[in-house]
Amino acid sequence: MGKITKLPIVHYGAAGGEEMEDTVTKEFQLTIVFNGKELVTVACSPAEMDYLATGFLLSEGLITFKEDIRSLAIDESKGQAVVETVTASLKQPRNLFLAAGGARSGSTLNDLADESPKVVRSQRMLKAVWVSEMMEDFKQRSEVFKDTGGVHSAAIADEEKILFFSEDVGRHNAIDKVFGWCLLNGVSTCDKVLLTSGRISSEMLLKAAKRDVPFIITKAAPTDLGVEIGAKLGVTLIGFVRDGKMNVYSQNWRITSEA
């Protein structure tokens, strides 16, 4: 399985919107089955997954030596790394720790297999030029990043302005802070725009769709699975918003190139 793929996008620049092809990084969901039990599902690049499973178990303290591993098999069709250890009594992980930048979500791809996946039905449209302007405003607000280079930021905006801006060492934390602010302040998120400084993978799309957010915008890149979920769940995903240009990866009908 390759690590990259080509996807059709609409690129907006000085000359308006233009259909082209973009190279996007692949995202794969690998479930580590440890001694017969599903331990964790990790979103990863589909390469060297035997090393990933081994390193994960090592980092979690579940194995110590190569000799602890009785067998290790990657089943790409099932999306599984099946690991058996020599002794089944190796210690279990004591608790879940989410590190900075630590993505996690109750949403997995299983949500997509539900009878009726929750599609974002917002009819809101945005001008491409507005997207560029809002991203400039967003970038200028990141004071901590200017000082340290060490944080990500997220914000929620309506069609006029940014309503709330947040920074965190974790890109998912920054988004959770934004949604937390909305809930605690009675701000509805449908028809709103989510801005993020970070890369966009599947769980961000699921998170946005759960909150009925029709737009997710980043200065960085998406993954192919993020794009796929954006298309399925009706979220307009816009990446590489820089210098008046941008790539629309899904639900492009919500973007207009009028001035």
Add this chain to the structure above:
Amino acid sequence: MGKITKLPIVHYGAAGGEEMEDTVTKEFQLTIVFNGKELVTVACSPAEMDYLATGFLLSEGLITFKEDIRSLAIDESKGQAVVETVTASLKQPRNLFLAAGGARSGSTLNDLADESPKVVRSQRMLKAVWVSEMMEDFKQRSEVFKDTGGVHSAAIADEEKILFFSEDVGRHNAIDKVFGWCLLNGVSTCDKVLLTSGRISSEMLLKAAKRDVPFIITKAAPTDLGVEIGAKLGVTLIGFVRDGKMNVYSQNWRITSEA
């Protein structure tokens, strides 16, 4: 609690090493206690932690409305967000999902409170100029990033060359792949150098220390907690390795400015 702090560093440039002060982003460990039970520990920036806890519970599907929350209190001294809901029977998270970029570790700060934290005892030293050269080599290897901008990379090197290089949509996955490769190929990690394209927070230092890696090097920024753990656990942490310059945040004695 502020979101940034000042730390003493040694900056290496054309004129050799120079002691100065650097502004570093703060990292805080917040445990969400949900209806009396420790749900998760999240490494975050110490601000708007009420929004973070709310957004986390929202994203996990554990609450739906503001009215679901009976009480929400942040206790900075204990590092806790204590949340009580109106009905205790709200659904529990079904399983742990780790998203792209999803950091997680069996190591928490509790490890530091152990009787004898594991200190990296390597006596290996490196020339600053070597660090710059190795980072250049490292950056040039990232083919997928060049194509897509969507992945992080990690590598393990000895004092001569990069031994194994890996890329992944998750920066922690890339590091796990590196350590997995080492274990499966019988490559000892003591005296080695870990390179990463991403920001360095506490759990990366703990992960490196567990594998006896004395050097962790990034082109990006560290957090203050990462620096603190590097100092305590004997790991030399080098950040902002760019254009022949770098900042050494901990255990500077391992770096020499000789040519």
